[in-house]
Amino acid sequence: MQRRRFKHILTFPERLDQEAKRLRTEAEKLPPGSERDELLRKARQAETAFHVNDWLSSPGLRAPE
Structure with a gap:
């Protein structure tokens, strides 16, 4: 069985940022409750x-050469 491969158009950070914004927008449309809280939690996780x-990708964490 072979694994399917994806060629992503956006970078990983861009996808995380886009997903967090999408989740927050979706949560704003919902009334207060558990479903809204879950979407906001997922948005915070994506932002984190x-x-x-x-x-991790900052230059301060590079290994010495």
């Missing part, structure tokens, strides 16, 4: 992943 990725 974006910041962690940014931090």
